[in-house]
Amino acid sequence: MADPKLRAAFEAKRFIVSPGVFDMISAKVADGMGFDCLYGTGFGTVASALGVADAGIATYTDMVARMGRVAQGCATPLIADADTGYGGLLNVRETVRGYEAAGITGIQIEDQEVPKKCGHTPGRRVVPADEMVLKIRVAAEARRSRDFLIVARTDARTGLGLEEAIRRGQMLADAGADIIFIESPESEAEMVEIGRRLGRYPLLANNVEGGRTPILSAARLKEIGYAIAIYPAVGFLAAAAALERAYAHLKQHGDSNALPEQESYGFKRICELMGFPDVWDFEKRWAMKE
Template sequence: MEFTMLYGKDPDTVRPSEEHGNETPAERRKTFRRLVDSRSATLLPGAANALSARIIEDIGFQAAYLTGAGFTNTQLGLPDLGLVTATEIIEATARISDVCRLPLVVDMDTGFGNALNTYGTVQKLERAGAAAIQIEDQVFPKKCGHFAGKAVIPLNEMLGKIKACLDARTDENTLIIARTDARAVEGFDAALERAHQMAEIGADMLFVEAPETIEEVRQIGALPTPQLVNFVVGGKTPMMQIDDLREAGFSLALFANAALQASLKAQQEVLGSLYKHGSLEQVRDRMANFEERQRVVGKPDLDALIERYEGS
């Protein structure tokens, strides 16, 4: 696969938006709305940090997802049990938006409090660069959508939070994604009913978490409001082909922690070999070289700017 630098080859003649997507948050939001409206099951990989987001953009994906579970695992070294704060997610959103030109979907868990807290969090996430913001109906502290022992708040309370999200945004293209975890708590029919109510209140997208059969996934895709489906290796939802998801009518196919699981495995293998052999010779082919590492984090582009501003 051929890769190009983040900002183009000539800082005097090439602007980021001309070759690599959207320069401003507003442009990213418009682009993302078009992706959602196309119902083409756009692949949405998860980024736990700014480096992952850079890799996602570099490969050629059209959007990225700030995963709350991945952020908790990588930044805190803890499981997804509602342990991150609004401030941490807002700061992570800003860091990613600074270096990644893709539209960013942000997982804000339960909104970090009541409807008033949710209102303020949406305002801050939008200012930080979010193109879409996801809120779920679990009882705080929430749990990973594929964990057992979840609980959901009353429907009216969740609808109030969605209203707060819609009122808080200043850009109509900032999409509000309403997620329900009721499938594991109250059953599939109850989850669909919640999804219908969330759509009626004005949610831009629906996310029915952890369906357990392909038929359930297809029923979710038939809902009139644009849909997101989440796949987790080892989770409750069976894997499906992208063509089948497009046929079912989904807008987004989320792989929130694929990169995280791959990274965890790679680190175990490389560091395990180092521990065993006292050398990296056996696993050199499992590692990016020094030049590739610097390219991905944009060093050639910054070198060009240094030459432009400080060179002779």
């Protein structure tokens, strides 16, 4: 079930910094670092699980299985990407129910046409505002607990302009969304305007390294009216860079003996992270009973 700690953090006006997680290693690492929330990135999850672009290829089944496993394996509340809700209104209802039953604490639903695309790539189109409003109303009705948070995202800024994006944000808040996500503002001035117009609601800033939106500090985001910042790409970008360096070293030297210490997490640490000490303790206690 949804973790009430996340709603409590929002109600306490505590600014939330949320790292993107995309598999169980990234989730386990982030889970032990004291964040208020983890963000289950669709881009990273699709990339790590399927090795394809975040372009509407992953299904509800793919995502609820992966994100549910993250939620169940971590103590930190998880907000997970659910694209467009995977279809029409009935699909949205079942998606909300499935994510909540899987132990996820928040669901992100966006107003793109199907197939959707990553929010910082070109060619995105949005459905009519009224269609998205119905999805959020259905999502709000479908959840079993008010602690299950609905993040409503609009991608209208890129194709229809800032004013339309803000108008949709207000409509989504009125429809019952807990967190408003205006995707891809293109300047700090635009972000200030979003905060001025919609800052009475919890606002989400999407910080993508190399994306369309400037990355502001947590202090600045809070100052201009935001409540949460997600960093969906920071983990998988770092992982890909580290893998590239490690594999290049292996290719060049033919072994990993001289791999710089900072490039290796350490086998002992990864065993601890994955729970091997518990396995070894179990085997020790039950060895004579088999």
